[in-house]
Amino acid sequence: MNLIIVSYPEKPEIHFERILKNIARRPSPNQQRTRVNYERFQSGAERLRFIIRSTPTPSASSRTLLSHLDLVGHGNFGTKFTLGKYPIIEDNIIKQDIREILDGTLREETNENPGTIIRLLGCFTGSELSGHRMIQSVSRALGNREVLGVTTVVRAEDFDTGGLRTSFTHLISSKSSSPKRPVVIPVQTNTDPYKKFLQDGYTFVGFGHPIATTEHEIHMETENPSPPKDDKSKTIIFRYACNNHIITVTSDPSETPWIYQWSKQDPAPPPELNEP
Secondary structure: OEEEEEEOOOOOOHHHHHHHHHHHOOOOOOOOOOOOEEEEEOOOHHHHHHHHHOOOOOOOOOOOOOOEEEEEOEOOOOOEEEEOOEEEEEOOEEOHHHHHHHHHHOOOOOOOOOOOEEEEEOOOOOOHHHHHHHHHHHHHHOOOOOEEEEOOOOEHHHEEOOEEOOOOOOEEEOOOOOOOOOOOOOOOOOOOOOHHHOOOOEEEEEEOOEOOOEEEEEEEEEOOOOOOOOOOOEEEEEEEEOOOOEEEEEOOOOOOOEEEEEOOOOOOOOOOOOOO
């Protein structure tokens, strides 16, 4: 049994809304996966306790039967993880009230059963040394419970009625002995109308809505959008996130964003576009 808790910030963010829509969608007739329990979370340790304790428990036990607890929020290369309005992890330290709730309600590991595994789902939550340290620190604080982080771009489209798709495997465990660099998964496309505007080092990795907070925007007026549907000029919007490791690009509000990921070992450069 899985429980997925999705951030509900004060200002709605499209990726969280789309995740909830994907989870709530009616399964297709040939879909065998069991629907997960899911809730939104904005703030309050007691609210979190209520959500977790609302899941079924064995008789005469205060601990849940959950195999996985998925927390969907913003991480960005470790040190901090925000769920709802506020960080529940800062400087690699999980908030005491959150730790006490998770420690007191989640299934413990025994010889017969594994304990509840916690997954921190957001772009790059487990990447690099900083992300690896964060999931290991949280694991230690929770009695060495297994904690997983993400090592690449994770999108709203990576979720369905069963939660995170089983095809998404880019996770790192707190039990891993060494950190991982961000995983880049190039996607081939016949035409790429935006690549020419980006600095060398950005790779197209698909379409969708990354679980990441926009940190910077650049608006470019152009008469040659992707590809032009009419003769009117349009605005291309470049949105930078995760310390400029992610750029999403759109030229139409109804368009699914193009996603580019920084693929070099050097730090991602400041937001800047090439001349048209």
